[in-house]
Amino acid sequence: MAPGGISTRQKSCNACVKSKRRCDKQIPSCGNCLKRRFPCSYGGKSAMQSHSNSASGSSSGSVASPPAVYESSSALHNGFSAIFDMDLDFPDATLHFDGALESLLNSMADNQFNDTDKLSGLLGRDAQTGPSSTSKSLSRIDYSKIAPVCDDFEPWQLTDPSTRICYIVNVLKNFHTTFAQYKSTIYMHGQLYASNPPRWILQAFATCVLYTSQTAATRGFVLKILQENVNNLIHTASGTSFTPREKLARVHALMAYQTIRMFDGDIALNQQAQNDMPIMEAWNEELRKIRDNLNDVFELDMIELRKKQPESWERWLFAESVRRTYIIGLALRTFWDLLRDQGDESDFGNWEYIHRWTLSRHLWAAQNSFDFWRAWNEKPMWVINAFCFDEFLRTGKGDDIDDLALVFLVLSFGLDEVKTFCYETSRRLLE
Template identity: 35%
Template sequence: MQGNAPSSIPTPPDFNSLDSLMTLRATPLQPPDFSHIYGVDDIMLLNAPTFPLLPAAAVSRVQFAFKQLQDAPRMMVLENQTAWCHPLLYRNKMPRSIRGFGRAITKYFNVLDAYSSCALHLARNAANSAMISSIIESRVAEIITSEQPNTPLECLARVHALILYQTIRLFDNDVSCRLAAEVAMPSLRAAVVALLPHANFEDTLSLSNVATRFLSSSEGSFWETWVFEESARRTMLLSNYLTRIWELMRGDQGLHCDYKLGFSHCWYVSSQLWEAKSPYEFAVAYAEKSRFLISNLDFTDLLVHGKPEDVDMFGKIMLTGRLGLDAAQEWFASRGAMF
């Protein structure tokens, strides 16, 4: 063996930061042999993985997020929420299919299909597994072949539904389910791109009179707007996290770090604001509790001045992604709390 011969083993990517995990360059795509499954011709598959095992540093950053993603269908069914979807977001305005020309036309998919698919997934057993998988796959086929909506709520609901379908199938022990989920990844990416114009990545709570406005019955829509905006902000980040970590586990290469998750972003860390159930509760939390605007994964202010009770589940997902699970647990413990 010649000492100067180039190594045939590729250098593993850099896992020093969450940005490196989440800003993966897409692997060149190739046409699949079974695009007819969804009735479309332009779905592509990623190349085969080259790094099937992750370094311990990477596992420390993503394992908590994986656990929460796996739990998302259960959370949606039992609690009507996820860490990125506010429990009151669809309370009075569940997106539905529209009708036209005298027959049903699926222009805007029914997000209830994703909700009911989660319930079916939780009820799956050896006897009904094949039937439930078939139902879920047919619903995925409908959503990814339907027209992309253009209203803010419908765009957000489409991404939420696709995330739920992907969490059901990506973490399934059935190889065919995981393969089908991989086929649908470009559709999730496209839905996220369509949502981006409706996502407000600004400090929308910087108004000096915001507490007074929330207390006014005429300003109830201000809180509803925040619920949508914060759900959209979190959903954009979580979608990026899900797709990029999946690519990471496949062994995709070409990582680089831009410290922005691919785009400038922000969201609020404040469990009190997120868990408020009315404009009044939100106004009280705004006036009396701390809140931290996390921009481009900069947790400095939170780590110095924050308390464990300020951090909700989404904050934990992103905090562990940035620091690693051990460091996040140490921060909680140093303030007298369990992670």
């Protein structure tokens, strides 16, 4: 019999079950929860879940559906810069959510999922001005699936490909390489800067290409170009009087430079990256102020979601890139602090906000408006709310997972578990 008279087979507390830790079953709080200042409860719903349900029930949002505009492929050549060379603000807000699944495979076998967190999102809706909420609602318990990656980190794990931290760090350290090879990353679409690319993007791309192809004879010259381009970026892109497109471009450029300097191995470059971290954080925070965080329609089901077509492929692509970039910017700083042993468990920072993005390999992979609209009408899509994958795991398949979702699924459940999910649901083999 669990505390409170609730009959259950579960002996360990809810938090220890979710984080897969050994529970000493002490009452009113076990040793792990007491040490980490987690709410401790046994069986049934925790206080966090009850609060989440009440919060979800009191939230609502509705937006008139924008007209469905079928964009021709020619819009690609002159649409992005014209659409986003104006100063726009997007509302931001927060929403409480329930904890993650007990485990990926148990979720697949037992089919036990939360119903309080429904699909949400008006993907790429028209830009609207409005008050921006600054309240924060998430705590460590909400990241119980991800937190152990940081809490249990040991340097040797970086050499073991089977560990979550090794997988994630390898993704982060190769952003500049991916950019040089494909002019895209998991947060920056390859067609985002197809027309009239900002000079900062051109300089960053050229630097990444030079760096990835450097030799011992050219290294000194390449690093000189790197430093001059970083200095030029910081000198010309500082301030707030920039268009949304320019604000996004400067973050993309600086993140490319940062990943080079953070993971090069040269102590001087490492220190330069550390010195410029406050600038990257400040610029990334500007993205939070302009992003469309998909607040207004979080209770839509899949059928209703399809009816909320974005005004254009270009607008959706830009808005989605902003959402993804902001999240990766936070992750880059968090793991950098972890590797430097500079993390502060008591400071949750902007992870306390609700962050949302669209999980859809089909939408993100679209290279033109025709492919995008076809995917919008025929392929599944999910809006991930606060890293809760319940709805996706219940209805999605491995073929639906894009590279950004793959990162956070591995963080939440482990690489082998995600590989198993992809293979069992769609016969997709991950590298």
